[in-house]
Amino acid sequence: MSSTKGLEGVVATQSAISSIIDDQLTYAGYRIDDLAENSSFEEVIYLLWNQKLPTESELKVLKTQLREEMALPEAVIAHLRSYDLSTVHPMAALRTAVSLLGLYDSEADEMSEDANKRKAVRLQARMATIVAAFSRIREGKDPVQPKDNLSFAANLLYMLNGEEPKGIEIEAINKALVLHADHELNASTFTARVCVATLSDMYSGVTAAISALKGPLHGGANERVMKMLTEIGEEENAVPYIQERLERKEKIMGMGHRVYRNGDPRAKHLKKMSKELTELTGQPKWYNMSVKIEEYIKKEKGLPANVDFYSASVYHSLGIDHDLFTPIFAVSRVSGWIAHILEQYANNRLIRPRAEYTGPQTQDYISIEKRS
Template identity: 60%
Template sequence: MTVTGLEGIEVTQSAISSIIDGTLTYRGINIDDLATYSSYEEVIFLLWNGRLPIQKELEDLKLKLVQYGTLPDPITNLLKSLPHDVHPMDKLRTTLSALSLFDTHVKDMSREANYDKALKIQSKISTIVAAIQRISEGQEILLPKSEYNFSQNFLYMLKGKEPHQTAVESLDKALILHADHELNASTFSARVTVATLADIYAGIVSAIGTLSGPLHGGANEAVMKMLEEINDIENIEPYISEALFTNKKIMGFGHRVYKTGDPRAKHLKRMSEKLTILTGQRKLYDISTRIETIIKNKKGLLPNVDFYSASVYQSLGIKKELFTPIFAISRTSGWTAHILEQYDNNRLIRPRATYVGLLRTEYIPISQR
């Protein structure tokens, strides 16, 4: 039986994350516990190693993420040369691909080398995304500071000043919530790529390209565009009614895997309320909650991880064009975990397709056509 979009088809085995009865876990640990008690660096270690780190291991990881944050000069020059009107995801894809050319160990396929490359990619992708924004604003590129954690450093490299602790905590939690999600589209594309024994950079570039689509990583950017178009509480009802009448897709609702609600959404909703109040943008939260109520009542759909992440990032002063690249920063931890797992027990991924075209078609020479 052919299943469109491979929905419900199990194509591999993985010990990284699971979605069972609507509960998301990373290496068996409930996402609610990780979002409440953990840090993004701890989650990186967990995804890559299958267990939580001890203090020394966590400190070593944090140090490496800072040390590897510097970009080669040619990469910096490349970033500055890219067209300003190109979407940041396209810039990120191109830059990440070019970055592989400056890694002298790119073809070393030992697990130790690949783990080290995963560290480099995780660190540098944060610097690259911040640099894309800084360059577009005519500002100098900043590098991570050793006294900051991963989330602090990204906000510092983005804004050029010490970030507010609430902002740091909110971003860190958002990165944790987006870090992995079983065999999603971008993770699958990464595993397909490296299953050919292509290098880890090629796998990440494939994943970035997949994430750039509006049905995957681009959804929260689309949510923010919708919130901007609505702009006021009184405009919600007519906007949503018109969208439903014309069958316009309202982004940020429903999920192919979750039927009783995305477990990550409640964390982002609480963060949205807290941040919008802190930054004087409560209207964003109020509009969002009203949309949630209407869509739930009229369509029976609940918000997914993308819906409230839009107002969270907006409250952090992040431009909507950067929402998906930040998703990529977070998901890099999951992508690299799956890539390492694929390398450990590799088999070429080569599915079949059910042929539905013409049969026994006669070839006609060009002179007779």
């Protein structure tokens, strides 16, 4: 029995949710390019959960359900207010708040298909509200209630900023949500499936997934990209900064990807939005700097940008705090986590791999008084 480090290349399950084949990402067979350019995030949620695009009436029902379930229990709001907001990271707050949500859901441990679908809607809707409420509470402001006439993407920005967003801002966040919604068997999705394969509840599965996403090797790349851009400061500093980092053999975040060899197909969509938004906000340097870094890394290392690289300047241009980048990722990715959780429940087998033992072989037990 031999092992593969990091399970790279190991096929662990069968899934009809998304695929990465020949550097092309699809959701239920639909190309990510088509979805990013044409679909709303609500359509993608429905697609991932049902493996088909919704009709107009089906989409209307889902949009209504999501808006109706966005309100948080008062106890969760009170809990967010109790955090030490000067030190707690938003991902830790999100992880704890989602776990807490399960205590206030009478169906949390009800495992019927209908109950799980209702919980899916609640979790999808309330993740956005948690992130927005946490952001406002730590700014000393009251949480903002969603509006019935706004889309999911528009409500997310509205609840964060307290102002209805512009068309291009809605387009940008909608694209980001669509592009991050699912990505086959990534670390957080696999964590969610392992968790619920024990027949644990959906809240446990999503909490486990958030815990995996919290790690900087998975969900924190865009936050670290923006930190790098901020350190660089001006366009003329970009290439010298990267040269110095490479000479010290330091990793450049947002470059390359474990499963793509010829480039992340999602990156180009956010690159376009980055250009438009940074021009709109009068700070084109963030986009120009990013392009210079991408071109240099591609020339020196053969690594193109991944989806996290340009999402950094997109989120920054939307006025989103840098430490909220990964929680926003989670607001999108929960749609995929839930899809995988539902799929795991539908055809479950406990996930229990083996380990290749590398320790000492059989040893004789020595009584404690004879040990040296």
